[in-house]
Amino acid sequence: MKPYNGIWPVAPTAFNPDGTLDDDGNRRVMDCMIDQGVDGLCILANYSEQFLLSDAERETLTRLSLEHVAGRVPVIVTISHFATDIAVARARQAKDMGADIVMMMAPYHGALLKGAPTQIFEQFARVGEVGIPIMLQDAPLSGVELDVPLLARMAREIEMLKLLKIESVGTAAKLRALLATAGDHIDGPFDGEEGITLLADLDAGATGTMTSATIPDQIKPVVTHHLAGDRDKAREAYARVLPVINHENRQCGFRAAKETMLEGGVIKSAFCRHPIVPLPPEPLAALMELLRPLDPVALRWGK
Template structure:
């Protein structure tokens, strides 16, 4: 197995119905994920609603999560910010508190403030000076183009840039080219987007995936079978979860994991802060309908 492999899902951030962070719920979320045999956990990412969380809450959630996981699995802390000094400081705090690595998107703010290729390189280089492994998040949300030559340069010239979460359009093609051109410098090629393109990405050379926390126990067999060369078993496992993953990816987004965790008694509320609207009851009902035949841990963990 590659050094960085397996399934490293994003932990949702639970809130009480009044919008306060549910700290006990966060601990239960982390325990539920560990109990699904995940290979790592990412916190404060987009699927954690990082854009709806205050700086003070970030500090609390980082400390709480790292203390509670307590080394049972590696924890990735997302540190994305347009400001390079803020990203560096976030990386430093994550390292000091025991994070295994950090994840970051290129610098952007809104639709028009986007870092150039050189500015992106410089930001990652400065964060790299902190001395903690970095996962580059190539996500459409940033609107910043990260061409393969730039990613390869970063991997070769910035010691701590080791992992790449590729979740842009036609991710498999980009992963294949990145691995071919970057060689051994690409230590952790991962896919994202809830694993909706997982088989194609694994065939392209991905060694891991960063999904939501909805059903990692059901998605992990795809990676396990694929790594062992059991292609038909991998295809069968992928086909089994794909309807639920597609519903999550196209209809629910980050709200899906929370709704599944409420259904299974992991957390009490699926509340998302304004301006995020709750799932329509029919959309939620179909999500649960698609999950129940899979018998995932999340639907029975708290019952």
């Protein structure tokens, strides 16, 4: 068993109806996730709307989250930035506040500014000098192609690069190749993207998944059964939740978790900052129709 395993969902950021941070709502989000038996959680990720938060708000949310979780589960703080000095400063701040792990994508800005392999390696190495475990997020959003030889070299040569979250096209094949070439240096092979390819990724050697916060209690049995060696039960559990995962991934995005938590009384608003538009009524109604038979914790936690 790898040291890092299980389900580590992304916390959505709760806003008041006027768009300001809802501090109490964000604390309730943490409690709701922990009450679902998550093995860890992640803040300030893309599904936390990190690209719509100011630097001051990032610091506020980091401090609030770490103080409120208070060691009940490990917390990953996302620190991605194109500028290496800023990524290093964010890593140092997260470590000083008590984060367990930092997560970062390869450096990119817009569609055209992308780090070359040498620059990517150097940025992760610089962050590694801070002395906190790193999760590398290999995500399509960055537009950066991270091939297996580069990732394997980084895993072997950057001591603090402990986890790889692979959610690019062909995740299972990539995970299998990475574990074959650098498996002894990867303490946490994870997938992401709401778990839409979770079963195949577990078959390929993933030991953890970073989903959204919509139904972690329902997805966790897939991982638990698979890690226990019972693939039949894992397959059955996966078939049960896959319609929700697919609808969230293809129709809703990060708005699904917020709408679920609003319906369940966890937060008081599903507000998303402009230019993100609210979830239209049709996919929202379909989401609730798919969720209710599962009876997820988030749909009833605050009622």
